[in-house]
Amino acid sequence: MAIENKKELSSEQSSVLLKTLKNRFEKNKNRHKDLEWDNVQAKLEVNSGNNEKLWSLNEMEKTGGEPDVVGYDEKTDEYLFYDCSAESPKGRRSLCYDREALDSRKEHKPENSAIDMAASMGIELLTEEQYRELQQLGNFDMKTSNWVKTPSEIRKLGGAIFVDFRYNNVFVYHNGASSYYAVRGFRGVLRV
Template sequence: MPKGSGKPIPKVKVKKELPSDKGETLLKTLKDRFEKNMNRHKGLNWAKVQAKLEANTEKLKALHAMESTGGEPDVVSYDNKSDEYIFYDCSEQSPDRRSICYDKEGQQEREKKGVHPAGNAVDLAAAMGIELLSEDQYRELQKLGEFDTKTESWIQTPPDIRELGGAIFACHRYGHIFVFHNSAPSFYAARGFRGSLRV
């Protein structure tokens, strides 16, 4: 946790507005990533994904927010029932939305003590238009590669744990996935959060 430097931690900024090219650069980036990582989405076709994105500007804005904060979003599955493609933050290490508490209540508790984190995971995810990964989703992501080998990511915390003041995070160490707890006001330079988006 950042301590004693006296320097304020820059707030994480959410950039949802698409640049002047209306997302063309983002679409190219997403396409290139999709084609380089076919193991994450075997049998899926990029043209169908792109058609969905071009028909939904809000979803494209959410992906821009993920990309601009280092999430490197990519398609990880397709839901046949809802006809939706599912994106996760697939950056090797936790995205550049770090030094954040779990939620607003945790952030406010920390700020009352004169310490100002860069934000909180729950509110940032909402502002971006995405959802924090659940523990099950995090474990599914880890089947596609090794993520968070040097970092940690906040994940969705069950209400009963949160009511007692806690929150959970996960990481990958020693060839295993670890899910652990912390107090919700805690924040660390190596801990961000990963999100998901349905398109």
């Protein structure tokens, strides 16, 4: 008999998560000046029928991402949640870029890859553009760095892109996709 991996929260877990998200939303109004929590909560509750979005937000929270609303996409009628922890989420560091990179390592393999972990959480890695948008809301990653979605032409050549914030600027770097460091993780985005 197959065991289903249900991606849902209990009503108690959902309630605790919603309270955490609401508190963070209210403490950080500069991230979403023209948005109201009641509208965000209504959208989350509509989506709670399948509960996967709340489950993904909870995974972001559990791994240290401190997800918060950073925008609203009028075209798709979706709120955007980004990881807003001051540094790269602690539960998502020491990861190479993707499965191919992980499989290519002969020794000293990390436990996972950023792409695989994000997929298992139901989120996506931030793009370089989204990362730059995040930095307009505060100073993030002054001691850590993050993998971002890498263009396929770079990935085909064995590389991957990572970013950080130093000297009041976003810096974009490259590295072999199979590399990993204790201070490099990834930030995610979830559309609700």
